[in-house]
Amino acid sequence: MADAEIKERRIIVAVDEGEESIYALKWCLNNIIYSNFKDTLILLHAKPRPAVYGAMDGTGYLFSADLMANMERYSIELANRVIEKAKNVCKDLHQDVKVLTKIETGDPRDVICEMVEKSGADLLVMGSHGYGLIQRAFLGSVSNHCAQNVKCPVMIVKKPKSTAVDA
Template sequence: MDKILVPVDGSPTSEHAAEKAIEVAKKYNSKLTFLIVTKKPDVFGRGNSSAGTVFGSEEYSNELKEEQEETMKDFLEEMNLEGLEYDIRVLVGEPYEEIIEMSEKENYDLIVMGRRGFSKITRFFLGSVSQRVLSGAHCPVLIIPEKKE
């Protein structure tokens, strides 16, 4: 198991999943990739001009990526990554699609991610990133439940 993809969103559940991914990586001497996927920005939104004006989507996406990368660095400072090779990736798009696409293109051996504690009814109507990744991924997916305190 050479490469492990770890999608995170900053929630306690994804933090717990990252901890488990680190445990697996240490056991198998795997390289970790921590991934944040930010949803595509709407066409209308913030900008330097009046509210509701169109702004450069690419410029805004780059700004979001930079912010998310800093957030990820802060997130990982709390983790015990000593002796592990890892990198940070930030993508903009639909989270489950980006996770699946990246895992296939870069040939990851495992995806480790958290599962939110949605009720069955909420999952039915909203869907779930982890469920969509599980059903569409080319490699094994380890779903980590919420941490019980």
């Protein structure tokens, strides 16, 4: 590509609490983002939906309103921390890149696919194993689902087992 030509790209990076998504973000910043592109990086975190209908534990007791409120508070705090960490990584590796952040509530598969569609993204970047082991057991692989269902190119990044968080 001619280096003089300046492209505008919208790149979504799906981030969660796991190290792999931070590795994927670093990989993207080091390998895809350049000064000769006008890139907008959209850091997207999917926050679980509050369990409005499932407010009963396995023994048939209702969860208290307090507990439910605490869980929701924890989930919001976690989402903010994830986004804050991701923003700091961007600042450290690529000061010039324009960064937007989004926290959306719902199944990460739907959240990510909908955001790609809505934003007209040029690229989706994600780790291969997001959203925790337990959640994955129920959801199936988020990255597989997104790779099959979004229309833009998808970059799936794995964190090497033996390496520190470096890309």
